[in-house]
Amino acid sequence: MTASSRLPPALNIITLATFAASLSARALDPVLPHVADDFGVSIATAAAFASVFAFTFAIIQPVLGAAADLFGKARLMVVCLMLLGVANILGAMSTSFWLLFASRILAGIGSGGVFPVALSLTSDLVGPEKRQIAIGRTLMGSMTGNLLGASVSGLIGDFLGWRGVLAVLGVLVIVASGAVLIGFRGAALTQPPKTNLAALRHGYRTIFANPNAFCYAAVFIEGCCVLGLFPYIASFLFDLGETSLSIAGVVIAGFAVGGLVYTLTVSRLLPKIGVNGMMIAGAALVGLQLMAVAAGPGWKLQTLSLIFMGWGFYMIHGCLQVFASELSVEARATALSLHSFFFFMGQTIGPIAYGFGILHAGKTPTLLVAATIIIALGFVCAKLLRQTRPADAAARPDVEP
Template sequence: MPPLLNIIALATFAASLSTRAMDPVLPHVAEDMSVTVATAAGLSAVTAFSFAIVQPLIGAAADIFGKGRLMLVCLVLLGISNVAGALCTSYAALFVTRIFAGIASGGVFPVALGMASDLVPVPQRQVAIGRTIAGTMGGNLLGASFAGVIGDLVGWRGVLVVLGVLVLAVSIAVGLGFQRGDAIATSRRMKLTDLRQGYRQIFSNPNARVCYSAVFIEGCCVLGLFPYVAAFLFELGETRLSIAGIVIAGFAVGGLFYTMTVSRFLALLGVRGMMISGAMLVAAQIVAVGLGPDWRIQLLSFVAMGWGFYMLHGCLQVFASQLSEQARATALSLHSFFFYMGQTAGPVAYGLSLSWAGKFPTLAVNALVIAILGLVCAWLLVGKAASRLR
């Protein structure tokens, strides 16, 4: 694998530090800002929404101006947004900073996938993407777990300050790494006049509808659950934010297990088997969380959930990377657009369903949807692309 993949993974690590960091501290944000937990969950939703809404523009900008340069600008913006959020004295101001944080995060991960896909041929692409995901999972793991610990010690504002400083420091290291690897200068670019043809090529591929619909459902049913984990634990009498952070971080641990085992399980199960097995594993763990066990059992469930999720999601990412060779960054950015739109809708849908139907019925329905999704994706994503991935 090319050494530049390690720099790309570092960039995704820095960007993903903020992705789940607010979830464990939402109850304290709600108390400090005098809003409900459901309202505070809007911070997670708006971050995901702003991440999603810029994806069509981010993908086009990356293909036109260069992937490496865009990633660096977005890392700096993310660091500044986090520090600014720590200084906010109103929920509205904090809400705005999370919008900018979402936009900045949106300029890193899908572009990183495009760079990784450019560097390796199709037979090795899922392993290369797995390494990129490892950076993301490491960031999610540390972001969620340390956010809970820091939140207990110095509050949610301290969480944002630490995150901002770390992201800015990593952006310097990534910039130096890109210059040595000549990534900024050699990033493959496309002309503005090529964009229309790129979009036409993407949406003329029948796999586009399947991939984009599937990741929207994933984001809604799985990631939409996360803002409510701390509240679920509060109901069980566990009010330590560090515990909520550890439980959520279990999902990232499962993602890391996926990156370490993807080549072995891909050879053993094939793409269709990975999709079905991953979806069933996720569905089972969502049901387990709905039963409200001790936090230690929920931690194990989140580890298994993360492992299963990326078995399915990783396959979808590879299919998305093949929708258009000419406009790969655009195709992957659209993939992230639909994924994060699902994460935007998810907390809202969960909140409405929890108030109407209750905890277990809500989680059980979402588990059923994910199980069906795995079967449908395995059935529909067929043909030459699936054959090449085996």
């Protein structure tokens, strides 16, 4: 029997939730040129949608993480999925740039309550020895959602425009939220929370006293250097003469394909090269692909580069997620929400930093700098991060030594 076959069936429900939430994450990236044209703004201004989604996702994390630990994780996930679906539909009806901007803030809040809580539920259900494989299963839902969200939004955008993209995805997310609600009821994931405010305060102290809290700085840099690139991919293709939104969606979806490759290979790679090897190899692979994109190849080669970039990215990111899950037992949802906070703050700063660099230094130097930083990050993480038990694990008899 394989490790993956022994994973709890409830992971399938969690995977569905991450799939539904991830549909909207990259939905506007392939259609940004058309959004910019409709509202008479520049591509750099339209790229602010990616930043505001990520920023809202980030700043809501400390609140949502604490709420999940206090009031129940599964319940919070369903509410946030419904909010995300409604926000997408409101965005489709926007009559001004600022109304669309506001709808993306709501979407960021909705999405922000799903993925980190899903990781926390996964960590609660699975012990440390199988956690990276289980998180890989959860990531499969997220990557499939990103893949379909990016590729299908480009296709829908060619036929129905960017408004059609948001309307269709909004309806799909609302339908999925109903399915997740039914699944949670049958999976016994709604037990009363055991955390109180005193334990939550102690959890924050435990989290930041742990040397492995460096993983928060690492995911911030990841978000900046890797995900900050995505709002500019469609404009890079436009500069090459490729104006089809469907093609832009396919290229961006390549990253999610790479994420799926990671989920299918992690159970074989991890025993062979270990956590440190995963972080170094993943960062190196990402850096090489950033260099490749800087050279400005055609869309087919860019798609291939994004596939390898996604594979490498999740090799290091999956390791960092496991380190975050082991910062605290009593406040695990809070620890993983802080992980998402720093990651999405990186995605907030990333498009701004890329825009500044492209404007003042050019596309190629900017991408080469990002590549150098991410490669160095892999070696630093391998040196500084160590697999240890949470300091508050002794207080929980149900936690394996």
